[in-house]
Amino acid sequence: MIRERKSENVPSSLLTTSQYDGEDVKAQLLEDQHEKCYICKRKLGTDFEIEHFKSKNNYPELRQEWTNLFLACGYCNKKKFSSFDDNLYPLDTNIEDEIEQRIDFSRNKASFTTVIDDVPHQNAVRMLHVFYNGKQKMRVIKEERFFDEAKQKMNRFLEKVNAFLMEPTPANRTLVAAELSIEQEMLGFKYWVIRDNHLEAEFKDEIVWNKH
Template structure:
């Protein structure tokens, strides 16, 4: 997860109808989120649903609140449901700075940690842990496939970073930089690969994303 940015112009259907999932809402969110799920950052394609940061079940008055609406993939939307209403708001938090996001290849799990001990940070960490690692000792099939996809993508990114570290040519740098563009997937995880390898200065212009 990373910080998100939302258009200041509220889609007209939110103001003129009782719907929250109008075509104009979907179109604007696809543009704002660079066609990625705001939680897992995977490209959405046709698999997208309107996700309420604070659920309809518990916060019905926010059903049409523009600041409460995001696009998520079906997996993340159903997993989140009404179980994680007290999450960080990605519009006003640099999530990639405040939550460490890593793939622990040796332990075959995703790792999420934060030094900030308040409910929104801790709740978001718990949510991400459940999505990637499951609630039980063994992941169910969808959880395993979700994690395996993330692991494969991050392994490919690590190969490019390691190649650049061994041969810091402009061509190799460009391969890493391309992986860090705002349209790319898994930027929260990639951010911590860059930090762990002390490459923040080298790629400082690429890792700003939606920060102000």
């Protein structure tokens, strides 16, 4: 997860109808989120749903609130449901700075940690852990496929980072920089690969997604 941005122009269907999932809402969210799920940062394609940051079950009064609406993939939306309402709000939090996000290849797990000990940060860590590692000792099939996809994408990114570290040529730098574009996937994990390899100064212009 990383910080998100949202257009200040409220889609008209939220003001003139009782719907929260009008076509104009979907179109604006796709543009704002660069066609990615705001939680896992995967490209959405046709697999997207309107996700209420504060769930409809617990906060029905926010059902049509523009600042409460995001796009999520079907997997993340169903996993989140109404279980993680008290969470880090992605429009005003630099989530990539405050939650460390890594793939632990040796343990075959995703790792999420934070030094900030409050409810929203701890809930965000718990949510991400459940999404990537499951609630049980063994992942169910969807959880396993979800994690394997993340692992494969990060493996490819690490290959490019390692190539740059071994041979810091302009061509190798370009390959890494392209993977850090706001349109790309897995940016929260990629951010911590850059930090762990002390490359923040080298790629400082690429890792400022949505920050003010």
